[in-house]
Amino acid sequence: xxxxxxxxxxxxxxxxxxxxxxxxxxxxxxxxxxxxxxxxxxxxxxxxxxxxxxxxxxxxxxxxxxxxxxxxxxxxxxxxxxxxxxxxxxxxxxxxxxxxxxxxxxxxxxxxxxxxxxxxxxxxxxxxxxxxxxxxxxxxxxxxxxxxxxxxxxxxxxxxxxxxxxxxxxxxxxxxxxxxxxxxxxxxxxxxxxxxxxxxxxxxxxxxxxxxxxxxxxxxxxxxxxxxxxxxxxxxxxxxxxxxxxxxxxxxxxxxxxxxxxxxxxxxxxxxxxxxxxxxxxxxxxxxxxxxxxxxxxxxxxxxxxxxxxxxxxxxxxxxxxxxxxxxxxxxxxxxxxxxxxxxxxxxxxxxxxxxxxxxxxxxxxxxxxxxxxxxxxxxxxxxxxxxxxxxxxxxxxxxxxxxxxxxxxxxxxxxxxxxxxxxxxxxxxxxxxxxxxxxxxxxxxxxxxxxxxxxxxxxxxxxxxxx
Amino acid sequence: xxxxxxxxxxxxxxxxxxxxxxxxxxxxxxxxxxxxxxxxxxxxxxxxxxxxxxxxxxxxxxxxxxxxxxxxxxxxxxxxxxxxxxxxxxxxxxxxxxxxxxxxxxxxxxxxxxxxxxxxxxxxxxxxxxxxxxxxxxxxxxxxxxxxxxxxxxxxxxxxxxxxxxxxxxxxxxxxxxxxxxxxxxxxxxxxxxxxxxxxxxxxx
Numbered sequence: 001x002x003x004x005x006x007x008x009x010x011x012x013x014x015x016x017x018x019x020x021x022x023x024x025x026x027x028x029x030x031x032x033x034x035x036x037x038x039x040x041x042x043x044x045x046x047x048x049x050x051x052x053x054x055x056x057x058x059x060x061x062x063x064x065x066x067x068x069x070x071x072x073x074x075x076x077x078x079x080x081x082x083x084x085x086x087x088x089x090x091x092x093x094x095x096x097x098x099x100x101x102x103x104x105x106x107x108x109x110x111x112x113x114x115x116x117x118x119x120x121x122x123x124x125x126x127x128x129x130x131x132x133x134x135x136x137x138x139x140x141x142x143x144x145x146x147x148x149x150x151x152x153x154x155x156x157x158x159x160x161x162x163x164x165x166x167x168x169x170x171x172x173x174x175x176x177x178x179x180x181x182x183x184x185x186x187x188x189x190x191x192x193x194x195x196x197x198x199x200x201x202x203x204x205x206x207x208x209x210x211x212x213x214x215x216x217x218x219x220x221x222x223x224x225x226x227x228x229x230x231x232x233x234x235x236x237x238x239x240x241x242x243x244x245x246x247x248x249x250x251x252x253x254x255x256x257x258x259x260x261x262x263x264x265x266x267x268x269x270x271x272x273x274x275x276x277x278x279x280x281x282x283x284x285x286x287x288x289x290x291x292x293x294x295x296x297x298x299x300x301x302x303x304x305x306x307x308x309x310x311x312x313x314x315x316x317x318x319x320x321x322x323x324x325x326x327x328x329x330x331x332x333x334x335x336x337x338x339x340x341x342x343x344x345x346x347x348x349x350x351x352x353x354x355x356x357x358x359x360x361x362x363x364x365x366x367x368x369x370x371x372x373x374x375x376x377x378x379x380x381x382x383x384x385x386x387x388x389x390x391x392x393x394x395x396x397x398x399x400x401x402x403x404x405x406x407x408x409x410x411x412x413x414x415x416x417x418x419x420x421x422x423x424x425x426x427x428x429x430x431x432x433x434x435x436x437x438x439x440x441x442x443x444x445x446x447x448x449x450x451x452x453x454x455x456x457x458x459x460x461x462x463x464x465x466x467x468x
Numbered sequence: 469x470x471x472x473x474x475x476x477x478x479x480x481x482x483x484x485x486x487x488x489x490x491x492x493x494x495x496x497x498x499x500x501x502x503x504x505x506x507x508x509x510x511x512x513x514x515x516x517x518x519x520x521x522x523x524x525x526x527x528x529x530x531x532x533x534x535x536x537x538x539x540x541x542x543x544x545x546x547x548x549x550x551x552x553x554x555x556x557x558x559x560x561x562x563x564x565x566x567x568x569x570x571x572x573x574x575x576x577x578x579x580x581x582x583x584x585x586x587x588x589x590x591x592x593x594x595x596x597x598x599x600x601x602x603x604x605x606x607x608x609x610x611x612x613x614x615x616x617x618x619x620x621x622x623x624x625x626x627x628x629x630x631x632x633x634x635x636x637x638x639x640x641x642x643x644x645x646x647x648x649x650x651x652x653x654x655x656x657x658x659x660x661x662x663x664x665x666x667x668x669x670x671x672x673x
Contacts, residue, residue, distance in 0.1 A: 156510040157542060159511065167513070
């Protein structure tokens with residue numbers, strides 16, 4: 001929806017496009033204007049949202065103990081690339097035990113993964129036979145261990161995950177016949193030759209321009225990875241949607257940098273040599289992963305960093321690699337941040353004023369105008385269902401002001417100030433629930449202009465009816 | 469993206485171990501039955517495409533291990549389910565009694581939007597056996613008390629009622645799915661063209 005027109009820019013200053021959109025306004029916009037894709041996205045996303053329950057305390061405990069495996073088949077994920085599914089916070093600190101458990105299991109099964117599973121991990125490129133073998137192995141391990149232990153739980157999860165993966169490979173071979181390519185979990189659809197986009201497109205693999213007329217190009221329907229037809233075979237980046245669907249959690253340490261030497265002076269993604277001596281291939285640091293990338297894998301895109309928001313209330317956009325950007329874009333609307341747990345101080349002192357009023361507002365909307373407001377809220381279903389989970393987008397919105405699209409403008413004074421029912425010094429009309437400044441209201445004989453207007457219209461209509 | 473709209477229904481089969489969950493699923497999907505008992509480990513699923521009122525839907529039927537307690541499958545497993553099938557064995561009163569706890573646990577774990585109207589289907593399996601212990605009436609009463617849950621008596625071995633039961637499951641799951649979609653319709657549209665004008669002009673007074 002946004003931020004996909006920034007190319008591999010040489011300097012940070014030239015990256016013009018802002019990746020942050022103002023939230024609720026956009027929702028409304030999508031819903032009312034969207035045709036085709038947008039609406040479909042919203043629809044599919046909401047389906048997921050509506051079916052995902054509020055997380056209560058009990059289930060919180062259980063969820064916390066088990067790694068968030070979300071059964072996602074390609075069908076699911078195809079429908080809802082931006083779907084939200086509130087899974088509990090899985091920051092490294094809180095479930096280290098389970099994480100260790102899972103890592104141990106991965107080891108036993110011969111599978112390893114890190115945050116953006118690197119290409120050398122064969123988990124994703126596994127053939128059906130290997131998957132089947134892993135499933136059998138997993139089943140054996142389950143039988144060997146005792147009931148109701150963390151290990152068993154993690155194993156069952158792994159099993160479900162593997163089975164879904166297997167189904168995915170099955171499906172992949174089926175869909176492949178329709179011209180869609182599958183590489184590294186991407187679903188690459190051929191782009192039609194006359195590209196309708198006005199902005200230039202760059203190849204995510206070789207970082208060169210895709211000339212719509214000359215080049216055959218593909219785009220991943222899940223994460224918008226796009227590349228030349230000739231680059232398809234060399235794709236090294238795994239589809240961001242896999243990570244998002246299977247384990248939606250952020251790196252919540254601020255820029256966990258390890259240093260270029262720890263990476264052997266190689267790009268974290270494509271393993272090309274990067275040194276400070278070579279001006280053509282300078283190392284670029286990704287603020288999200290803390291790793292260094294080559295200019296082809298890091299286009300100086302800018303994103304808001306979840307870790308910085310949570311710990312420092314810092315909304316400045318930082319430079320991130322392409323893979324981090326694709327991941328963050330998909331994660332943006334997911335309520336995966338358990339604020340109270342991650343940063344209770346923030347919740348107490350800063351957010352209490354900002355968020356609670358917003359929530360209260362949304363809450364009143366729900367009871368007052370169930371039918372209409374709820375629909376506009378659909379992308380934020382988690383708001384009305386549970387009090388602690390936030391998506392990064394929510395935090396961004398709080399910072400940039402509550403959704404302005406749903407505010408009111410006092411009809412009595414001509415000020416352009418946007419007011420909300422929860423603001424101080426306002427009154428809410430009991431008849432039509434419009435919001436007016438308290439001062440304006442009392443000074444104009446306590447009459448609501450909107451009610452009066454509606455009354456007049458009703459009269460007009462009734463006389464019209466009488467005439468006809 | 470939008471053009472390829474496939475409907476995927478997630479169906480979860482629950483019930484005590486040995487009531488025939490795997491057999492029912494196998495009978496429906498593969499039309500096969502085996503007398504040999506083999507406990508399911510963890511969870512497994514099969515998919516089948518079915519036609520429901522001239523709509524092609526893919527059913528993803530999750531078979532769970534009866535011994536596996538709920539927590540081990542985790543919230544994520546239950547989430548997004550479109551229908552829940554509760555199975556019991558008509559020759560085992562205990563498996564019938566535990567329907568209550570399976571249902572409650574499911575509702576806790578999946579916490580669907582509208583728990584009272586979430587589509588459940590109850591299957592009383594093994595009606596081909598002679599030593600029946602749970603009467604039809606008793607089962608129907610239970611289903612009645614749980615907000616008119618559809619009830620079927622099946623036999624995975626003889627393939628009695630299996631097709632019918634899964635058709636109902638698919639239909640109910642689809643209904644649940646489309647109900648969810650209702651929320652996604654456009655909000656009230658404001659039409660900018662004014663139809664009233666013509667009306668007013670036509671007014672003869």
